Amino acid sequence: MKNKAADHRRKFLKSSIYAGVSAIAGTSLIQGCNTGASNAGEKVKLLTTDGTLVEVNQSNLTKMSHQPVSPDEARKGIPGRHFVMVVDLSRCRNARKCIKACDHHHQLTPDRPFIKVLRMQDNKASSPYWMPKKCFHCDNPPCVKVCPVGATYKRSDALxxxxNKRCIGCRFCMAACPYSARVFNWGKPKPQKTDHSYSPETSVPSQIGTVEKCDFCPDMLRQDKVPHCITACPNGALYFGDQIADSVTNGSETVRLSTLLRDKAAYRYHEELGTEPNVYYLPPSDRLFPFKEAPEGQPS
Amino acid sequence: MKSVIKHILIISLVATITTDNIFAQKKKTARVQVGYFKNYDKAEHLVATLIVKEKRYVPLSNGVIHFYSVSDTSRVLLSKIHTDNDGKAVFIINDDNPKIIKGPSGVFTFEVEYEGNSSVNAAKRKIAIKRGDLEVSFFQKDSTKSIEVSATEIGLNDQIIPIEGVNILLYVQGTFSLLNFGKEKTDENGIIHIDFPTDMPGDTTGVLTIVAKIDDNKTFGTIESRGEMNWGIPIEPVKEKQRGLGDTDAPLWMVYTLIILLSAVWFHYLYVIFLIVKIKLVNGSI
Amino acid sequence: MVKEKLFLNDQFNQKVEKDLLAHLLPHKKVGNIFIFILLAIILVGIYAYYRQLRYGLIVTSMRDYTSWGVYISNFVFLVAISLVGSLFSSILKLSKATWSTPLTRISEIIAIAAIICASVIIIVDMGRPDRFINVLIHGRIQSPIIWDVIIITTYLTISVLLLYISLIPDLAICRDKLTDAPRWKKWFYKVFSINWHGTPEQNNILHKVSFMLSVMVIPVAFAIHTVTSWLFSTTWRPGWDSTNLGPYFVSGALMAGAAVIIGAMYFIRNALNLKDYLTDKLFDHMGKLLVLLSLVYLYFNINEYLGPAFKMVGVEGEHIIELFFGKYASMYWLVQVFGLVLPIVVLVFAWGRKPLPMLIISILVLLGAWFKRFLIVIPSLQHPYLPIQDVDESYRHYIPSWEEWAITFASFAGCLLIITFLVKLLPVIPIWETKKEEGGEPKQLEV
Known part of the structure; x- marks a missing residue:
């Protein structure tokens, strides 16, 4: 009997569900079972990541695949959240793992990355430092203000x-963004592999003549997982979290956002522009690594 | 002389190719790790993680993990489970599973084994655990909010014994992870007391989830218990659907201004067209 | 005595009609060659646009950072040119500068041609022109682009109305006098002269409408170019972050418009043999007007650059250095010297206000105006707040591709083609107003 249950579980794992063994997907699974109760079949025990053991009807398992939300649904934020990122400049050594993970996940080509690692030097006397730069997901976003068709929009969860199915390609947002966070599909994007229909939450597939940028991986956030760049960073330089819950994590440690920002004297780039970014930077003091110039051949 | 060099070159080339082949056929090293987890709803399970050495260790998916219950004398197969994309296989421990053997002084010993295949070596690992439990209670005196956690274990004859000197960590459940706010060792009664911070944000009604944990303990594995309390600072509910420059709908003053300006101009255009028609008609009356 | 004057008036008026209608009759192969060349240029532009539609905006030299290029700067240029309509049919008319009357029609024609080409160019600049309908479905009135769409439509409409209102009596003359014109032309004149017979009542209505439109076109024209300037000043870019941008654009537009009129005057006067109407005296007037407008534009230029150049704030300072001493310096100083200072110097002398020198100056001014808009759009985009790094070397420069040039030239050719077509269809100098003014007291047209 035990083995049989395990077998079912295995089938379950094989179906694309496993990613859905999160609190949210788990709940919807149960709901799906309740409605399809007449669909008699064997019961399977599942374990969700928050530790709840649920018993579901096996025949319902394959039905749920991990589809990202529709463009209309993607206009609403995840309720009760306000996502923020904190970048600890003292820990970045231009390892570029975040770029790699991001490019991989969003199937980007190197000519239009969502993340750039900039070599910054505030003045001649101070040492240069590396600055990972994504979209700042501003609370007063210039790009959203100027978009003529509402193709780019601000959600309640700060994203x-x-x-890209609505974007008309006027590039006004690119001109407006003071942080140059946006990239444009000037030509036909390289063919991208995906089983899913397009969602603004995945940014895949890209479309010719439309604009793109870092999206904070909302498909991951829906599963209560942090964006790919956060876990990819080998030095824990990137923190991600929820301002409302006042906690951010870099994958290994979780800290209170307010404490971190206060104690490390966090700042935001070009505060004077009034854009209210949701990406904070911790000053590059007491560095984990001495500054080293980028190797030859790396674009800079 | 030249031909000698040539020969040497060829020989070394062949040698290189052969050694390469030998290395290519060498099996990869696998490792299997196992942990015992008890969740807040008392569900117990073993998680085996299968990793394989490439350049560094990476998870191996779809490998078959055998779970055994082990005593000094016997080894009983409990289940075979495939690993997922993260290299993890989960075995759920049922209280009434007759195959699970209880060892002396309440210790359970499990073994996980990966049998390997043509390119990956086999690996196995044992784990011995005692089944413990955590009980969380909440107290509030004036403005001081405190948490009491008691840790117990189940003895050989199912009697309950307090665990002394084990580290208990306290967390608030965050969106992506647990936020730690305290850590203490249990006293001789297996109990700790920790004050709850006064400035922790909750949900809109101030409710938050407090988690007590024995984390990755050698004897007890990971045991978790949790409770919900309205000890947080209530947060403002997020307002949706506003009007503004950055929102879908324009601010009303802008809508009105535009309507007034445009209607003023376009009304005149219509009037002009009306007058043009009138020019035509005026003449017709002559 | 009165009878004699009437006779002289009649004689004069007959000559006016004959001269000013002459160019509407089919003749001269030269015009056809000109049209053929324009069509050829437009065809090349269409092919370039076909390539752009097929391969995407990758065929242009625009990339991230320099995300707007000559399409946008050319758009600004064409919008600027279109402002000339309001200058002549409104500002000069309302200020009773009667010398400008012969130029109203051509200025209105140029305005319409320029605004049509500007709208085409802005669609060419879109990455997804197939989704233009989204502007109507999902339009957000908070976006300056929507303001621009609205104001372009509004200005195009008022320009057409302005042109048409002042045309009605002339169309009636065409209807009555051009009996041997092609049939479609005769049909056109008949339908669009809407039974105009110059009765007092009709005249009253015409004057009323004409006055109303003349007043209305000023705010609308100022709005179209101010809104165009807001496309830039509402962004978070150091080089565009200026409250001066609106009047700076409007004054530059009026100056470029005057230059366009001078050029048009020169060619029309020679091609259509209208030396008696587009007189040297008129050139003299236009020269003085251009000096005035250039001085105003010079003022706003100084105002635009002095503050930032004095302070040299961060990226804004880098942008200024790039313009003054960097890779755009030669273009910048050529534009400022030959497109702005030199015209002022030459045109203050009477010899400078003769037709040929004026033509040369107007060409310099127009070239300057076009490149000035290039200098406003592109260098600012190349100086963002955060440094340009991690990109291909080509992202740091911008030299328009042949497709961009082809489309740009096609837009000029299209503009000229529309003008040529309208000049062949409509009396290029208002006949009824010429008659009235040159002939003594106001006259009604005979039936």
């Missing part, structure tokens, strides 16, 4: 996303 600024782009609906």
């Amino acid at each position: 600024v996303l782009i609906d």
Whole structure:
């Protein structure tokens, strides 16, 4: 009997569900079972990541695949959240793992990355430092203000996303963004592999003549997982979290956002522009690594 | 002389190729790790993680993990489970599972084994655990909010014994992870007391989830218990659907201004067209 | 005595009609060659646009950072040119500068041609022109682009109305006098002269409408170019972050418009043999007007650059250095010297206000105006707040591709083609107003 249950579980794992063994997907699974109760079949025990053991009807398992939300649904934020990122400049050594993970996940080509690691030097006397730069998901976003068709929009959970099925390609947002966070599909994007229909939450597939940018991986956030760049960073330089819950994590440690920002004297780039970014930077003091110039051949 | 060099070159080339082949056929090293987890709803399970050495260790998916219950004398197969994309296989421990053997002084010993295949070596690992439990209670005196956690274990004859000197960590459940706010060792009664911070944000009604944990303990594995309390600072509910420059709908003053300006101009255009028609009609009346 | 004057008036008026209608009759192969060349240029532009539609905006030299290029700067240029309509049919008319009357029609024609080409160019700049309908479905009135769409439509409409209102009596003359014109032309004149017979009542209505439109076109024209300037000043870019941008754009537009009129005057006067109407005296007037407008534009130029150049704030300072001493310096100083200072110097002398020198100056001014808009759009984009790094070397420069040039030239050719077509269809100098003014007291047209 035990083995049989395990077998079912295995089938379950094989179906694309496993990613859905999160609190949210788990709940919807149960709901799906309740409605399909007449669909008699064997019961399977599942374990969700928050530790709840649920018993579901096996015949319902394959039905749920991990589809990202529709463009309309993607206009609403995840309720009760306000996502923020904190970048600890003292820990970045230009390892570029975040770029790699991001490029991989969003199937980007190197000519239009969502993340750039900039070599910054505030003045001649101070040492240069590396600055990982994504979209700042501003609370007063210039790009959203100027968009003529609402293709780029601000959600209640602080994310600024782009609906590339609505974008008309005027590039006003690119001109407006003071942080040069946006990239444009000037030509036909390389073919991208995906089983899913387009969602602004995945940014895949890209479309010719439309604009793109870092999206904070909302498909991951829906599963209560942090964006790919956060876990990819080998030095824990990137923190991600929820301002409302006042906690951020870099994958290994979780700290209170307010404490971190206060104690490390966090700042935001070009505060004077009034854009209210949701990406904070911790000053590059007491560095984990001495500054080293980028190797030859790396674009800079 | 030249031909000698040539020969040497060829020989070394062949040698290189052969050694390469030998290395290519060498099996990869696998490792299997196992942990015992008891969740807040008392569900117990073993998680085996299968990793394989490439450049560094990476998870191996779809490998078959055998779970055994082990005593000094016997080894009983409990289940075979495939690993997922993260290299993890989960075995759920049922209280009434007759195959699970209880060892002396309440110790359970499990073994996980990966049998390997043509390119990956086999690996196995044992784990011995005692089944413990955590009980969380909340107290509030004036403005001081405190948490009491008691840790117990189940003895050989199912009697309950307090665990002394074990580290208990306290967390608030965050969106992506647990936020730690305290850590203490249990006293001789297996109990700790920790004050709850006064400035922790909750949800809109101030409710938050407090988690007590024995984390990755050698004897007890990971045991978790949790409770919900309205000890947090209530947060403002997020307002949706506003009007503004950055929102879908324009601010009303802008809508009105535009309507007034445009209607003023376009009304005149219509009037002009009306007058043009009138020019035509005026003449017709002559 | 009165009878004699009437006779002289009649004689004069007959000559006016004959001269000013002459160019509407089919003749001269030269015009056809000109049209053929324009069509050829437009065809090349269409092919370039076909390539752009097929391969995407990758065929242009625009990339991230320099995300707007000559399409946008050319758009600004064409919008600027279109402002000339309001200058002549409104500002000069309302200020009773009667010398400008012969130029109203051509200025209105140029305005319409320029605004049509500007709208085409802005669609060419879109990455997804197939989704233009989204502007109507999902339009957000908070976006300056929507303001621009609205104001372009509004200005195009008022320009057409302005042109048409002042045309009605002339169309009636065409209807009555051009009996041997092609049939479609005769049909056109008949339908669009809407039974105009110059009765007192009709005249009253015409004057009323004409006055109303003349007043209205000023705010609308100022709005179209101010809104165009807001496309830039509402962004978070150091080089565009200026409250001066609105009047700076409007004054530059009026100056470029005057230059366009001078050029048009020169060619029309020679091609259509209208030396008696587009007189040297008129050139003299236009020269003085251009000096005035250039001085105003010079003022706003100084105002635009002095503050930032004095302070040299961060990226704004880098932008200024790039313009004054960097890779755009030669273009910048050529534009400022030959497109702005030199015209002022030359045109203050009477010899400078003769037709040929004026033509040369107007060409310099127009070239300057076009490149000035290039200098406003592109260098600012190349100086963002955060440094340009981690990109291909080509992202740091911008030299328009042949497709961009082809489309740009096609837009000029299209503009000229529309003008040529309208000049062949409509009396290029208002006949009824010429008659009235040159002939003594106001006259009604005979039936």
